Amino acid sequence: MPELPEVEVVKQSLEKYILNESLLKIVIKNKKLRFPIPVNLSKKLSKKNILNVKRFSKYVVIEFKNELFLLIHLGMSGTLHLTKNLKYSKNTNLSFYHSKNLPKKHNHVYFIFKKFLIIFNDPRRFGFLKLIKGKTILKNYFSKYGPDPFDNNFNFGYVKRYLSKKKKNTKNTLLDQKFISGIGNIYASEILNYAKINPLKPSGKMSNSEINRIIFYVKKVLKYSIKQGGSTISNFHSIKGKMGSYQKEFRAYNREKEICKNKSCSGIIFKLNISNRSTYMCNTCQK
Numbered sequence: 001m002p003e004l005p006e007v008e009v010v011k012q013s014l015e016k017y018i019l020n021e022s023l024l025k026i027v028i029k030n031k032k033l034r035f036p037i038p039v040n041l042s043k044k045l046s047k048k049n050i051l052n053v054k055r056f057s058k059y060v061v062i063e064f065k066n067e068l069f070l071l072i073h074l075g076m077s078g079t080l081h082l083t084k085n086l087k088y089s090k091n092t093n094l095s096f097y098h099s100k101n102l103p104k105k106h107n108h109v110y111f112i113f114k115k116f117l118i119i120f121n122d123p124r125r126f127g128f129l130k131l132i133k134g135k136t137i138l139k140n141y142f143s144k145y146g147p148d149p150f151d152n153n154f155n156f157g158y159v160k161r162y163l164s165k166k167k168k169n170t171k172n173t174l175l176d177q178k179f180i181s182g183i184g185n186i187y188a189s190e191i192l193n194y195a196k197i198n199p200l201k202p203s204g205k206m207s208n209s210e211i212n213r214i215i216f217y218v219k220k221v222l223k224y225s226i227k228q229g230g231s232t233i234s235n236f237h238s239i240k241g242k243m244g245s246y247q248k249e250f251r252a253y254n255r256e257k258e259i260c261k262n263k264s265c266s267g268i269i270f271k272l273n274i275s276n277r278s279t280y281m282c283n284t285c286q287k
Contacts, residue, residue: 001076004058004149004182005225010080011055013094017082017116018050018062027110034075034128037109041131044068057145057181067134071141075126081119094118145181149218154180159211163203170206170214171199171274180218186253187225189280191217193252196262196285199274224249252280260285 002010026042038044045064052063060072072080080094109120109129120127132138146162147153162179173179174188183191192199195213197206206214228249251261252269260267260282267284 001184002058002074003184003187004055005187005222007058007060007074007182008055008226009229010074010094011053011060014060014062014080014118015053017094018113018118019053020049020051021113022047022049023064024112024114027112028108029110030108030125033108033122033125034073035130037129038131041070041129044131045070056142056148057177058184061138069132069138071130071132072120073128073130075122075124075128077124078120078122078127081121082116083119084116145177146179148181149183149222154215154218156208156211156215159215160208163206163211166204167202169200169274170197170203171277171279173203174214174218175277182222183218185277185279187221189253190221190251193260193262193269193280193282193286194221196282198286199279199281252282255280 023045025046028037028041031037031039045068048064048066048068050062051065052061054061054063058073062070062072064070072078074080082094106121106123107119108122108125111118111120120129130141132141147158163173166173168176171188171192174183174191175185189199191214194217195210197210197214255269256271258269260269262282262285265282265285267282267286269280270283272279272281
């Protein structure tokens, strides 16, 4: 599943093409995704200009006039493809996962613009689209999530208060979208290795120093991954056909039996399962 950096790459890719463009119409080929696509989606958004393209957590949020917001969640295998003609063999992948071939049977939604169209393709159909009317309703929809890692509200005071009575281990706390939004399995392992914190440590027992390290490395790791174009796990390419490269910088994730990269550490990365998720940690600096 794409995590915050990869969704941010999608958002930036989309923004270059669709900002201030008029969406002519939407063609729905299959409305049975994770949640049914609203039947009136095309009627509500056709011939409306796109005012803004944002990201919150793992959502791409497209803003239209009259406070209409289209939320796109890619799920496990959703991708967005841009093509300037109807020959689907020549398309630009805007998403986390890049497929050389675009099986037409998985093309569920077409967003048609004057000079190009964008295709939402999702073989596993865990992705979804949601239409929201009004900024207040949008705010309420996202109120179940914790702050974005780059939000000023994600600070020492907030983290200290949230963790004060938590018994959940630190790895699962980072994955808890109610605590902080957008972090998934890959980056949780990376952040904890940078911070030299045992993923099994009860989050409520973290010291002030450890809390400060968590905050610092959450921002640093995610920001650097975005700069690198995300992590290519399954043939991800940017809009220019360039692969994401953060996977070359992994400190822990998918590095089982390799030497830890932290300074002055000669420990070995090992793999364990936490809540049925693969977790990677150093046997020395993350004791």
